Amino acid sequence: MDIREQYPIIPVKETLKIAKALKVRHPYRGSEPFEVTIDLMLSVDDQNGGVLYVARSVKPSAELEKPDVQARLALECAACRSRGIPWKLVTESLANSEVRSRGRWLFKVFKDFPDYTCDEKVAAAFIDALSTRQLTEPLRAVIVGAGKACGLPYEEAVNLFKFLVCTRRVRVDLSASLALKDPHPALAENFW
DSSP, X not given: OEXXXXXXXXXXXXXXXXXXXXXXXXXXXXXXXXXXXXXXXXEEEOSSSSXXXXXXXXXXXXXXXXXXXXXXXXXXXXXXXXXXXXXXXXXXXXXXXXXXXXXXXXXXXXXXXXXXXXXXXXXXXHHHHHHTSOTXXXXXXXXXXXXXXXXXXXXXXHHHHHHHHHTTSSOOOTTSOOOTTSBOGXXXXXXX
């Protein structure tokens, strides 16, 4: 539902207490302790009409051996847990190169068009058109067909497809191929 970056977890006076209990150094700027932030604070629909907050710290795996990074991660984890917020560490090793490549291809729509948005009626029609396609068709044919049903040229249809996947309106299994020439079983869960 929402993603906040560098989100302050809890007040400094509380993270100072947690750092002391953990016997780790609290981060300081000069002589002043500063607010501990979490890389990503996600607001997720809990499927019951409420909101679940989920915290993620993102670090390169090469950094994890450094004592100051370990101390900060321990502090972030404990601070989140003190508020009942599930916390996890995310590194590049969690995704293989094929999954990362698929993610880069999808999110390129935001790199190429930072302010990209879509008309809601067109988006709904595009999703409906996707659902009529056969899973054995190449992904390119699926996108072309859905685009034609909405009056979109191919490039616009591709960008809309990427946008809908990135905004989780169309679910994609990133472990399956997203090559435009391949069948698209990666989309199957949307239509069963």
